[in-house]
Amino acid sequence: MLYHPTVARLTQRAVLGRRRALILLLLPALLIVIAIVVRALVGADDEVTAGVLGGFALATMVPLIGVIAGTGAIGPEIDDSSIVYLLAKPVPRPTIILTKLTVAIGITAAFSAVPTLIAGFILGGNGSRLAVAYALAAAVGSVAYAAFFLMLGTISRHAVVFGLVYALVWEALLGSLVEGVQTLSIQQWSLAVGERIGQGGHLVSEVALPVATVLLAVVTVGTTWFAAQRLRSLTLAGEE
Amino acid sequence: MTTIRIDSVSRWFGNVVAVNDVTMAIGPGVTGLLGPNGAGKSTLINMMAGFLAPSTGAVTLDGVRIWRNEQVYKHIGLVPEREAMYDFLTGREFVRANAELHGLGRAAAQKALATVEMEYAQNRRIGTYSKGMRQRVKMASALVHEPDVLLLDEPFNGMDPRQRMHLMDLLRSMGAAGRTVLFSSHILEEVEQLAAHIEVVVAGRHAASGDFRKIRRLMTDRPHHYAVRSSDDRALASALIADPSTAGLELDQRDGILHVQAVDFARFTALLPRVARDHGIRLYEVSPSDESLESVFSYLVAA
Structure with missing residues (x-):
């Protein structure tokens, strides 16, 4: 069994709890607003579309949504140890991780890939297939980000901080300054997938598609495996 | 199972x-x-x-x-x-x-x-x-x-x-x-x-x-410490030490308190009022001085 509906239900309600849902809605709403304003001011322009979708949607929104959904799917439960109620059950721990991963991917994609697609259509009506290309990149990125940040959630109480550091410092800052860093960036791997679809040379990745595909798979599978191992050995220290 | x-x-x-x-x-x-x-x-x-x-x-x-x-x-x-x-x-x-x-x-x-x-x-x-x-x-x-x-x-x-x-x-x-x-x-x-x-x-x-x-018996048989105030601490002390249930005594003259270490809980608690009555000594206060759970438990470890 790879999926447990009860675990999924609990995870979904935890991640989409009131405050978190607001934060999750904030960035997509901002993206849509930007798209509407830009379209009204500049009209349909592939280069501007690529700038907004690549610069904001893919580079900022997807990883941030991924941090919130990925760490939120397990971090708080481990933090306050309420996860005991899930773990003290005859349910294989890998099942729990895979279920939580599925929910985290679903939420990340719903709050990032879908708005990216909508914003793409608003910006340029899918000229040069940019809307679909970036939405696909966002969807692919959602999988790897969710898996990576879910693992962080099983490792550290400060998973959100580490997640933000990865997304903002490693990918965004160092990625734009240091060349090699881009090879190890989920964002660039996702772009490589989108590059196949987008036309007009607006969407370019620093990583070749075969390499990107392999790295995406390795990161997703590897982090998920590691998270399951962490959960199998989860320890509650006496707090006396 | x-x-x-x-x-x-x-x-x-x-x-x-x-x-x-x-x-x-x-x-x-x-x-x-x-x-x-x-x-x-x-x-x-x-x-x-x-x-x-x-x-x-x-x-x-x-x-x-x-x-x-x-x-x-x-x-x-x-x-x-x-x-x-x-x-x-x-x-x-x-x-x-x-x-x-x-x-x-x-x-x-x-x-x-x-x-x-x-x-x-x-x-x-x-x-x-x-x-x-x-x-x-x-x-x-x-x-x-x-x-x-x-x-x-x-x-x-x-x-x-x-x-x-x-x-x-x-x-x-x-x-x-x-x-x-x-x-x-x-x-x-x-x-x-x-x-x-x-x-x-x-x-x-x-x-x-x-x-x-x-x-419970292990716990009650451990040495008990009492702080006693009476009308004549010295006389009470000498009468108590004659009995094997009392292991040690200390007379705190400044505060007027007699510290007693008893080994046989049951015997000592019966002895104390009897001795006091027989010697015409009035007991003002008898209080256990080490009833904290930690001291009870730590005695068990030694036992």
């Missing part, structure tokens, strides 16, 4: 030894795990519940290793000490989710809620519950699959007397039905009221094991 065996188990965290070479078997009936705070009770329960690996030794349920074996949860119910639960769920949703994770449904959940008398508040969010109500919902979540073994970490904390009595009745009836019930407590009276069998841990060591009368 009914007996948890802890075999030569130690557990340390860095340089701190939390549990030191403990061997015990917990079988059917109600067992109290007694010890002062910080003695290693939670560490032991976490190991029995599969949430902590022993550093050395083995923790098993009828011969089956508990650590990293989620199948044991078919037979174990755990009531953790921590308060944290899924506060955004209602009590009913929470217990229902616990039942589903055991492959059970609505009926099991409702039965467990009825057992802990929480049906009246089952549609309220757990976040709004009092500590005692949370404790009962935790209990219901551990009972949904009617486990053979029930582990409870400080279950009476935060309960009012009525809830406490109700939970005690429940645990008693489970023990009488042949289930293995283990609960930890740092309060002697709680353990005494409920458990026929007691395991005492102090500072990570297994200090005593047996029925509560034996433990």
Whole structure:
């Protein structure tokens, strides 16, 4: 069994709890607003579309949504140890991780890939297939980000901080300054997938598609495996 | 599946030894795990519940290793000490989710809620519950699959007397039905009221094991210290030291207090008033000076 509906239900309600849902809605709403304003001011322009979708949607929104959904799917439960109620059950721990991963991917994609697609259509009506290309990149990125940040959630109480550091410092800052860093960036791997679809040379990745595909798979599978191992050995220290 | 065996188990965290070479078997009936705070009770329960690996030794349920074996949860119910639960769920949703994770449904959940008398508040969010109500919902979540073994970490904390009595009745009836019930407590009276069998841990060591009368006797037979004020401390002192139940005396002349160390509790408590009467000495004050639980327990370790 790879999926447990009860675990999924609990995870979904935890991640989409009131405050978190607001934060999750904030960035997509901002993206849509930007798209509407830009379209009204500049009209349909592939280069501007690529700038907004690549610069904001893919580079900022997807990883941030991924941090919130990925760490939120397990971090708080481990933090306050309420996860005991899930773990003290005859349910294989890998099942729990895979279920939580599925929910985290679903939420990340719903709050990032879908708005990216909508914003793409608003910006340029899918000229040069940019809307679909970036939405696909966002969807692919959602999988790897969710898996990576879910693992962080099983490792550290400060998973959100580490997640933000990865997304903002490693990918965004160092990625734009240091060349090699881009090879190890989920964002660039996702772009490589989108590059196949987008036309007009607006969407370019620093990583070749075969390499990107392999790295995406390795990161997703590897982090998920590691998270399951962490959960199998989860320890509650006496707090006396 | 009914007996948890802890075999030569130690557990340390860095340089701190939390549990030191403990061997015990917990079988059917109600067992109290007694010890002062910080003695290693939670560490032991976490190991029995599969949430902590022993550093050395083995923790098993009828011969089956508990650590990293989620199948044991078919037979174990755990009531953790921590308060944290899924506060955004209602009590009913929470217990229902616990039942589903055991492959059970609505009926099991409702039965467990009825057992802990929480049906009246089952549609309220757990976040709004009092500590005692949370404790009962935790209990219901551990009972949904009617486990053979029930582990409870400080279950009476935060309960009012009525809830406490109700939970005690429940645990008693489970023990009488042949289930293995283990609960930890740092309060002697709680353990005494409920458990026929007691395991005492102090500072990570297994200090005593047996029925509560034996433990009680061990506790009362230890040297007792009393502070006595009387009309003639010196005369009282000389009369007391003549009897073998008194092991030592110290006369604090400045504060007018006679410190007595008695070895035979029963004999000394009968002796003191008799001696006072026979010598025409008035007793103003007799108070035990080392009744703290820690001193009681630390004596047990030495015994």
